[in-house]
Amino acid sequence: MTAAPAAARNYRLGEFHTFEGGGSRFLYLVPAGAIFELDEAAATLIDLLSDAETPHDQLLTDLAARGLAPEDAEQLIEEMFYARAIVAGPSVPAPPQNAPAVFPLQTLVLNLTNQCNLSCQYCYEFGEDKVATPEGKPKFMDFDTARASVDFLLEQSAGRRAIHITFFGGETLMNFPLLKQVVAYANQQAAAQGRTIDFSLTTNATLLTPDIIGFLSEHHIGVTVSMDGPKEMHDQLRVFANGRGSYDIIEPRVRALIQGHRTRPITARVTLTSGVTDVLRIYRHLKHDLGFHEVGFAPVTTSPNRLYAINERGMDSVLDQFQALAREYLEFALRGELHGFSNVSDTLAELCQGVNKSHPCGAALGLLGVGPSGDIAPCHRFVDSDAHALGHISTGVDRAKQGEFLRRGHIDSKYECHTCWARPLCAGGCHHEAYVHYGDTGHPNLHYCDWIRGWTDTCLRIYGAISARNPGFLQQFAERKAL
Ligand code: SF4
Numbered sequence: 001m002t003a004a005p006a007a008a009r010n011y012r013l014g015e016f017h018t019f020e021g022g023g024s025r026f027l028y029l030v031p032a033g034a035i036f037e038l039d040e041a042a043a044t045l046i047d048l049l050s051d052a053e054t055p056h057d058q059l060l061t062d063l064a065a066r067g068l069a070p071e072d073a074e075q076l077i078e079e080m081f082y083a084r085a086i087v088a089g090p091s092v093p094a095p096p097q098n099a100p101a102v103f104p105l106q107t108l109v110l111n112l113t114n115q116c117n118l119s120c121q122y123c124y125e126f127g128e129d130k131v132a133t134p135e136g137k138p139k140f141m142d143f144d145t146a147r148a149s150v151d152f153l154l155e156q157s158a159g160r161r162a163i164h165i166t167f168f169g170g171e172t173l174m175n176f177p178l179l180k181q182v183v184a185y186a187n188q189q190a191a192a193q194g195r196t197i198d199f200s201l202t203t204n205a206t207l208l209t210p211d212i213i214g215f216l217s218e219h220h221i222g223v224t225v226s227m228d229g230p231k232e233m234h235d236q237l238r239v240f241a242n243g244r245g246s247y248d249i250i251e252p253r254v255r256a257l258i259q260g261h262r263t264r265p266i267t268a269r270v271t272l273t274s275g276v277t278d279v280l281r282i283y284r285h286l287k288h289d290l291g292f293h294e295v296g297f298a299p300v301t302t303s304p305n306r307l308y309a310i311n312e313r314g315m316d317s318v319l320d321q322f323q324a325l326a327r328e329y330l331e332f333a334l335r336g337e338l339h340g341f342s343n344v345s346d347t348l349a350e351l352c353q354g355v356n357k358s359h360p361c362g363a364a365l366g367l368l369g370v371g372p373s374g375d376i377a378p379c380h381r382f383v384d385s386d387a388h389a390l391g392h393i394s395t396g397v398d399r400a401k402q403g404e405f406l407r408r409g410h411i412d413s414k415y416e417c418h419t420c421w422a423r424p425l426c427a428g429g430c431h432h433e434a435y436v437h438y439g440d441t442g443h444p445n446l447h448y449c450d451w452i453r454g455w456t457d458t459c460l461r462i463y464g465a466i467s468a469r470n471p472g473f474l475q476q477f478a479e480r481k482a483l
Pocket residue numbers: 414416417420421422423426427428429444445446448449450452453
């Protein structure tokens with residue numbers, strides 16, 4: 001459809017979210033997932049259209065009355081029209097997009113084992129909401145399966161510059177001998193193709209030894225430690241099978257890791273649960289007392305009736321504390337220093353990269369999980385689940401199942417999200433959380449929309465303030481990726 005000539009258009013506001021940062025006004029342009037800073041003239045135009053739809057010539061007259069020369073007004077209208085900050089004509093919904101038929105793989109998550117030496121009550125793998133059906137399957141991945149997985153990644157990632165292997169469990173380090181073999185094999189195979197592979201792992205830190213730490217540092221393996229804060233918080237749910245908390249075991253090991261692993265930043269990943277929502281205290285402990293480089297938080301994934309689920313008041317308190325830490329983050333950023341609150345850094349990276357998601361994450365797109373049995377899953381959280389398997393490493397991806405998973409998870413399939421300004425970043429939220437809450441991986445996570453919009457607005461303001469007052473700081477986020 002061709003646009004009507006400019007003079008015949010009736011303009012109205014496009015779809016955007018306005019916010020302020022650093023004394024400037026911005027629009028978050030939803031169809032493009034882009035940020036637009038308003039100068040005085042553009043702000044005037046937006047204000048003029050806030051009241052009513054306005055014909056082209058009337059808009060020119062109104063802008064002239066506010067001191068704009070006719071040619072400047074004409075140019076401004078055109079620019080704002082092509083940025084889709086203002087629109088004209090009938091609202092035509094964008095045609096549904098199909099999920100890409102083939103998407104080069106970027107990250108393979110290898111669940112080296114489905115065994116764990118802890119019994120964290122909220123665990124998505126072993127807890128009450130688990131989706132895994134590991135009965136009768138191998139408990140530990142063997143080298144043949146791991147080797148086939150590496151070959152699969154190299155083959156399926158053709159054209160990708162950066163590819164990643166992430167090691168996961170159960171407790172990843174319960175199969176450390178295999179991890180070492182995989183690193184050696186993957187490096188050798190990648191080098192033969194003139195490529196490199198980046199490695200990372202997630203661990204509960206109970207099994208870390210000086211030798212393991214030395215290996216991880218020597219091979220530049222990124223480490224994320226699952227840890228929930230100071231002892232009295234960490235030990236509430238992160239316990240051994242006999243109920244004993246794991247803090248005292250991991251604390252010296254974490255300190256040794258942070259001191260001994262010199263090649264990559266070490267990250268803590270905190271699961272917030274009912275009674276463990278003191279974000280500020282947890283952050284201070286992990287960042288300042290223990291020395292983690294970055295700390296990221298996520299509310300527990302659970303059906304709402306579980307005892308450890310966070311209620312609405314708890315989530316409000318979490319948002320307040322996130323906002324307080326985000327203000328602190330901004331102070332650091334304006335001095336050119338990186339603050340350790342990774343939830344802000346991850347969102348800034350998405351804003352800097354202009355993401356406009358068709359799907360909430362890379363699951364079943366650029367990212368796949370492989371379980372100890374060789375079953376392929378959309379991501380690590382669906383590993384070992386028969387209901388969600390997308391094929392087997394020996395036979396490859398079942399494209400029909402993958403296509404169905406992606407079709408269900410596509411933003412176009414989520415009716416409630418179509419009018420939400422946060423959709424370029426949220427896209428309906430985690431497929432696994434949706435399954436746990438609604439029994440459908442493609443259901444939008446409607447239980448936290450207000451929270452997501454509140455947090456996204458905070459990150460936009462932080463972005464705006466930094467881009468107005470210290471824009472060079474944002475350059476470091478051009479390539480940052482979160483799992
Ligand atoms: S799940 Fe909620 S916050 Fe996320 S895009 Fe959909 S409507 Fe918006």
